[in-house]
Amino acid sequence: xxxxxxxxxxxxxxxxxxxxxxxxxxxxxxxxxxxxxxxxxxxxxxxxxxxxxxxxxxxxxxxxxxxxxxxxxxxxxxxxxxxxxxxxxxxxxxx
Numbered sequence: 732x733x734x735x736x737x738x739x740x741x742x743x744x745x746x747x748x749x750x751x752x753x754x755x756x757x758x759x760x761x762x763x764x765x766x767x768x769x770x771x772x773x774x775x776x777x778x779x780x781x782x783x784x785x786x787x788x789x790x791x792x793x794x795x796x797x798x799x800x801x802x803x804x805x806x807x808x809x810x811x812x813x814x815x816x817x818x819x820x821x822x823x824x825x826x
Contacts, residue, residue, distance in 0.1 A: 736760050739776055739810050743803060747782060750802035754821060755783035761815075775812030787820040 740758050747756050762776040780799070787795045795818035803811060 736762060736776060739806075740778070742806065742810070743778060743780070746802045746806070747780065747799065751782065751784045751786050751798060753782055753784045753786075755781065757781040775808075775810055777813040778811060779815040779817075781817040781819075783819045783821055783824060785821050787818050788822060790820075792818070 740760050743758050744756055747753060747758075757780065759779045760776055761779055782799065786798065790798070796816050799814075799816050799818060800807065803814070807814075
């Protein structure tokens, strides 16, 4: 069964919250912007996430992205074709 776009988005949110102790998790489905794109034909969606967590403290960009991909690993083959990540440590937030 293929997940609807909303089910995918919510599944991404839930996995990221569970795996990364996030204070903020925004998931945007950008799949409609890529309609007709070769990757879109596979059925996987295009998503953009903005995440804030203490877990990212002291980690570089690559380490942060690996943490995110670890949470979503099994979704990457079928549900997610492309993922844009903004991963921010809590201490990096300016008021």
